[in-house]
Structure formats: structure tokens, C-alpha cells
Amino acid sequence: MQKDVAALAQELRVASNQEPADLFITNLQIVDVFTETVFPGSLVIKNGKIVAVNPSWQVTAKEVFDGAGRYAVPGFMDAHIHIEPTLLSPEALASVIVPWGTTTLFADPMEIANVAGIAGVEALLSNTENLPYRIYIEVPSRVPTAPGLETTGGVLGVQEVNELLANNIAASLGELDPSKILTIREEYLAKIVSARAKGKVANGHAIGLNWDQLNVYAAAGLSDDHESVEFKELFERLRLGIKALIREGSTERNVEALVKGVIEHKLPTDNLIFCTDDKHVNDIVREGHISYNVQKAIKLGLDPIKAIKMATLNTAQHFRLDHELGAITPGRVADIVLLDNLTEIKPACVFKQGELVARDGKLTREMSMAQYPEFLNATVQLSADLSPASFALESAGKRCKVKVINLYPDQIINYATEEWLSVADGEVQVDTEQDILKLAVVERYGKNGRVGIGFVRGFTLKAGALASSVSHDHHNIVIVGTNNEDMYLAAQEIAKQQGGLVAAQAGKVLGVLPLPIAGLMSPLPAEEVMSQIDQLNEKAVSLGCNLPAPLMTLSFISLPTVPELGLTDYGLIDVLKHQKIDTVLATE
DSSP: OHHHHHHHHHHHHHHTTSSOEEEEEEEEEEEETTTTEEEEEEEEEETTEEEEESOSSOOOEEEEEEOTTOEEEEOEEEEEEOSGGGTBOHHHHHHHHGGGTEEEEEEOTHHHHHHHHHHHHHHHTTTGGGSSSEEEEEEOOOBSSSTTTOOOSOOBOHHHHHHHHTSTTEEEEEEEOHHHHHTTOHHHHHHHHHHHHTTOEEEEOOTTOOHHHHHHHHHTTBOEEOOOOSHHHHHHHHHTTOEEEEEBOSSOBOHHHHHHHHHHTTOOOTTEEEEOBSOOHHHHHHHOSHHHHHHHHHHTTOOHHHHHHHTTHHHHHHTTOTTTSSSSSTTSBOOEEEESOSSSOOOSEEEETTEEEEETTEESSOOOOOOOOGGGGOOOBOOTTOOGGGGOOBOOSSEEEEEEEEEOTTOSOEEEEEEEEEEETTEEOOBTTTTEEEEEEEOOBSSSOOEEEEEEESOOOSSSEEEESOOTTTOOEEEEESSHHHHHHHHHHHHHHTSEEEEEETTEEEEEEEOOBTTTBBSSOHHHHHHHHHHHHHHHHHTTOOOSSHHHHHHHTTOTTSSSEEEETTEEEETTTTEEEOSEEEEO
16 A cells, blocks of 8 residues: 555656656647547656656656657557457467557456366466566456356366456456346356456357347346447447457458447447457457457447457456556556558557557567476376277267258357268268268367257368367367267367367368467467467368357357257257257157
8 A cells, every 4th residue: 555655746746846757759640539539649768657648838758759740549458359259368369459559458367267177267367467468357257158068177166256346457347247146146146146246247149139039138137238240239238338358350240330330320339348359369369459440440430449448448347457457648657559540550568557568569678488297288088998989979770960050251159950861880971072071079178978960051171180179168179070980089189188179070180279378278389389280270171160260169069058959068059948959859
């Protein structure tokens, strides 16, 4: 407390021209997100905070930085991200997101929590003080996501959630899916009550809800949702006081449809916020991070300052942190992005807390990797009984009717159909002509050895198999393939690497990206990870796949909380009914 008082007194002395500043940034066009105007000015910074804007007195400072007439906007914030699906460690992620102007992440570490519990979360956040961006956590609320319907490596109950919520780094309770609310499950209600008692919001995941269900969801105190795909969904959420997070990830491309609707209906933007949710490193480097959401919204016709405000002040206000973040005004931290213009969101300089952390698309200092604990490098343990026969789905007769998961382009939601497949030697066969492939989820924590089998349409493989140990939210091994042998080989390669992404064909491993940190992340720099993903995507194309991000799509296909169907190690899941169902419906 005394240290904070002394720092504040020092900042006020600088603001009163009684002491030198740490940094004086001159020659700026300051974007004011409060009045949505731009004015010429300068910034005085002390202890990483802005203490004066356009002072009338002569400023003395340890460092003077010429803004060269550029536009100064607040640092961008991602209102909902899972770090792990970027496939990078937090350290490696810095070189990817910070040059694009992202200075704050609101991250839900539910992926590593599902693998390794609270110890995994603590390990992921162990090096945050040394990062050139800040992380607030959305405390994982559903670990496991589907109790009794999936196997996970870790569990976060009410006690563990309360412990994490008490941490200063915690900004909210992480996303809760509808099944926990609509069935009135008191364990999850206790987590909401705990978050609200601590003055923190509760994040939503209101996918697939009709108006009446959305009423129940809002009544529970869920404050936001990032699952709107159509404008009607976004509008309904706003009407019920649920803030809408407009997402643009690798497989969830929602900005265009939603922002077009906002513009067409002349909707206020005060309760709209941007997020990425899940985005592969390759897509971030090539497109941008939150900067891409802002850029795309501007190109669609949204006023540039309103788009910037959605990525800054709106986010800070939602998480009740606008006294510290989200604006270029006295008392806020000096997270500042300098742009050459307001129509091309390509940062020239990025400051985090008054430190120049990126310039001309590069970090100003190299990041050293944290040392992650050994237990995170040994999370894949397959059953000794696993064999190619484990991937066979038995059936009587000559053909059978099965439930099939069908992909939507550029979305994580799916729809179910019933299809007839042939049966040979008592085993249901894939049909590559109809693009109906086998899907499997292999339990990887050494607990029970279960293998769930289903079918999927949309990957267009003509041969081989693709596999990943990143499979939301349980993160068992998910595999799509044309034959049992290649699917088995892919699973074994993931076990050998202690996690990864794999392509296999004709008894050979075509490519692999090892992900030994909890089976979710690579310890390698971003450039090397990108190169290996590109190679794997090329292998996927050679197998017949035409999806833009096949391995990201694969990582979501097993979700037991995204309509209509999911697949876990327990088997096929009816998401809306939250129960296991049969894959084979009839035989003849």
C-alpha cells in the first residue's frame, strides 16, 4: 500500500511539473475514445502511466520520443482468447501479437486446466511479469466441460475456482455453456455468485439458444457472449443486456456478417467488443490479431474510431478495468499504439506501460522461454491395448444408418444428418465418395483407454489420417481418417511426441508438429511453428483436404458443447440434450 501511495505521489509531482518524466512522446494525433475525436498533442509518462496530456509547461524527461505526426490509439485488447490453440507458449506468442498492437489479453486457460488442473494454469502464467503484453485470466469455469461425458486430466471445482478468482490477475469467471445454466446446476451457479461477490463479470458461451433460453441465461448473470454467427443472435443478446463479443478466429469468421448487420441497422457500438477466441499463429502473422477485426470492420464501413473503441475502451469498461486501461488519458497505463493512418491498422510503434516493445512489425527485444515443469511434458499416456482394431465400429448386416457430423464452412458449429454406410466383415466402412470419414477420440491420460468412434463430413480426405492432441475441451487425441491403420499410427506418433499435430498415410508419418507442453503448445519460436503448420497443411491438401485450417477445424469437432453433435472418448454426444447417443441407428 505504502509503495503504491509513494508511486502515485511521484506521478502527481511529474504531472505538476515538479519532477522530470520518464518519457515524453511528442508530435501526435491523439485518438480520444471518449469523445470519438482526434486532436494534436503530446503525452507525459511516469511509472508506466500517462500523467499529462498536452501540458502547457516545458516538459523535462529522461527520454523524448517523436511521434512523427502519427495517430496514437490505446493498446488493443483481446476480450476472449485461449492462448493454447495458438500452439505457442506465452513467450513465443509475444512476437506474433504485440507487433500488431495487442497489449492485453483476457485469456481463458481452460485448455491447460483440462489437461493439468490448477497446477497447469499456474505454470502457464508463471512468466507473465516478463512479457511485453499483459494477461488477465478468465478463470476456467467448466473443467471438465461435460462431466460424465468425457475424460480429462484435470478438474477445477468450486474451491479451485474461488482460489483463482481471488488472484489480482483474474478479471472474470470464464465462459459457461448453456447446459450448466438451463439445468440449474448449483456447482456452476456457486462459481457465478463467487465471481460477482468479488466484483468480477461472468463470461458466457450462449451458443444455440432461443429467446426463452436466453432469458434464463441472462437471469443467471452471464455478462457476454462470443458465439453470435448471425446478426439476429447478436441483436437478441444486446437486447437482453448481454454484451456481444464479435469474434474472428481461424475457423470462426464472424466479423463480416455481424458488423454488416450493425452498420445496416445503425446499431450503437458501445456494447460491442472484439475477440479472437482461437486463432492459429499462421493466421495471426498473415492477417493480424485484434488489429484484423478492427481493420475488417473499417473496410466494411464502420467508423474507424468506433472500431478502435470496440477493441479498447469498450473492453476495459466491460471488465471494470477502465480506470487503468482502454484510453489515452491521465491515470491510465501507457499502452499506446502509433498508426500512420486510421484506415490501415498496421502499427508503426507499440508501447506497453511506457516501454517501446515493438517497432515496424518486430519486437524491440528477444523473448527468452520460461522453463515449464516436467509434469507438463508428460501428459500423453495411451492404453497398451490400443490397436488398429480399436478404431473399428462393429455392425451387423450389409449396411447401416449412422449419425454424421457435418461441418459448416468457417464456423465451429455443425449439423447432424443420417446416412447409410456399407458394412464389411462386421465393420462400418467409410465412404470417401460421399466424403463421410471416420472420426475417433482416444483417451490420452492413461485413465481408462476409451476410444469414441463417429463419422464426419467436410474434411474431403481421400487417403490417410490427420490427428491432434488439441481437441476442445478435453484435449484427448482426435483423429479423422480413411482407415484404421493410419489412424492408429497417428495416435502412436502423438504419444511418441507427447502431443502434437500429425498427418499419416499408408503406414508412414507424413508430417508432425510436436506440442510437448501439455500436449497443447510448442516450445519453439513462432517462425518455426508456422513453418511446420504450413508443411502439415500441405500434407493435408495432398490427402485431399480442402479446408483452409484443417487442424484447427479438427480441434473443435469433438466439442461436446457446440451444436449439434460432439464426439468424446465416451462416444457421440447430443449437445443440446447433453447426453450420449448411438452412432449406429439401424441396420439391414
